[in-house]
Amino acid sequence: MDRVISTATQQRRRLRRWLGAGSGLLLLVAGLLAFRGILQPSLERSRILTAPVETGDVEASLTAAGVIIPAREAVITSPILSTIRRVAVAVGSPVQPGQTIVELDRELTSSALAKLQDEQQQNRNKNDQLRLSLEKALNDFRSQEQVQQVKVRSLQSALRDEQYLLKIGGGTSESVRQAELTLKVAELELQRLREQISNQRAANAADVRELGFTMQIQDRSIQELAAKLAQANISSQQPGVLTWVSEDLGATVQAGDILARVADLSRFRVRATISDAYADALHLQDSVVVRINGTDLRGTISTISPAVDKGVVTFYATLTQDHHPALRANLRADVFVVTKALHNVTRVKNGPFYQGGQEQAVFVVQAGKATRRTVQFGSSNLDYVQITSGLRPGEEVIISDTKDFLDTPELTLQD
Structure with missing residues (x-):
């Protein structure tokens, strides 16, 4: 027999259904929120x-790649063919004008200088001999001139005598013409001798000048070699810091080979490279910004290399603050070439x-x-x-x- 369910029991059942439905709804909302979080990163x-x-x-x-370099750097080369005897100053040391940096062996150059001096002495002896020889030849011509002058004067006197005899009837016209002809020949001979003397003087002067030029050239060669020999102790002409030196003792160096570099490290500039694709965008006096370890320094392009090397163009920039404390030689830096502001x-x-x-x-x-x-x-x-x-x-x-x-x-x- 069925029994009537009490009101309290019915309420408890409804409450359980409502709680179940609410829990399901909460789970659904939580799932939707989680799904939305998955969809939205x-x-x-x-x-x-x-x-x-x-x-x-x-x-x-x-953007270009840059390197800080000294504003002024002296390149010191070997004046002579020699070998390195001694390096007197270490890299990084300060140097003063005239201070010896590298000593070269001077024996070979000294021998060459002595040979030039001996040759010059021979030239001086040749010059003295030439002057004596030329003076002797000129004196011979002068003596012949003097003799001919006496002969001309004698013939002139003889002509006057024949003319006088003809005038008083004691001579003939033929004798006068013969005397005139003989005098004319003697005068021509005298004129020839005078021209020879003039030509001899000119030739003498030319020979002396030629030998003089040879001696002058030799003197200059001696002076130049003596000056190079005096520079065999390599030194700087300006104060600065020795940034590089050839330290290969005993190595042979040719005249013109670089032996040392001395830089003034109180002022700097920038050497930069950029792809040749931007070569047309570079102009002299364009503004640049040089960034060194977070410090920006401004400057302008001062030089642009006309040649392209391995696909890059090299240019140099001067800095407004070329003595800034952040600047160091050979320090790498980013260089920005300003094309538009x-x-x-x-x-x-x-x-x-x-x-x-x-x-x-x-x-x-x-x-x-x-x-x-x-x-x-x-x-x-x-x-x-x-x-x-x-x-x-x-x-x-x-x-x-x-x-x-x-x-x-x-x-x-x-x-």
């Missing part, structure tokens, strides 16, 4: 870098997020989320990227690498 704030969008200057630039534009710090194009997606941070947004970019350098559209000053952008989330419209940022 998240990032930890501590693992990303962000930067604010701001207004400022952007200098578009080309933009002022008061919207910009954001450069970072891994920027792929170098004119348009790309970035993530804008707001209210604990990062929303993807397409942004237009302009000029850029190592520090900043110009924003032409898509972002406003004051907004915050993720500048870390986000290429793994480019297809995700929104990211959750976890603290």
Whole structure:
């Protein structure tokens, strides 16, 4: 026989059904929330870098590799063919003008100098002999001239006598003509002797000049070799620091071989290289920024090499602060050649997020989320990227690498 269920029992059953339904609903909501979390990726704030969008200057630039070098460096070469006897100064030591850096063996050059001096003495003896010989020849001609002059005067007197005899009837016209002819021949001979004397003087002077030129050339050779011999103890003409020296004792060096380098380390400049693809973008007096261990120094391009070596162009830049404490010889530096300067534009710090194009997606941070947004970019350098559209000053952008989330419209940022 069926019994009537009590009211209390019915209430307990309804309560259990409601609790079961509520538990199921809670489980469903929790599942939906978990599924949504799976569909919407998240990032930890501590693992990303962000930067604010701001207004400022952007200098578009080309990046080159640079090396700091002394503004002035003297290259000291060997004046003679010799061997290295002694190195008197160690690399890195200061040197003063006239201080010996390297000593060379001077024996070979001394022998060559002595040979030149002996040859010059022979030339002097030849010069004396030549003068005596030429003077003797000239004196012979002068003696012949004097004899001929006497002969001419005698013939002139004989002609006058024949003319007088003809006048008083004691002579003949034939005798007068013969006397005139003999005198004419003697005068021509005298004229020939005078021309020979003049020619001899000119020839003598030419021979003396020729030997004199030979002696002058020899004198210069002696002086040059003596000067080179005096420079065999290699020294600097300017104060500075010895940055390099050939230390191969006994090694043979040719005239013109580099033996040492002395630099003035109080002033510096920059030698930089860049791909030849950017050669047309380089101009004299273009502004450059030289970055050394976080310190930026400004300067201008002073020299551009006209030749391309292995696909790179070399140029030199002078620095406004060429004595800055951060400058050290042979220190590597980043060199940025400024091609365009933009002022008061919207910009954001450069970072891994920027792929170098004119348009790309970035993530804008707001209210604990990062929303993807397409942004237009302009000029850029190592520090900043110009924003032409898509972002406003004051907004915050993720500048870390986000290429793994480019297809995700929104990211959750976890603290």
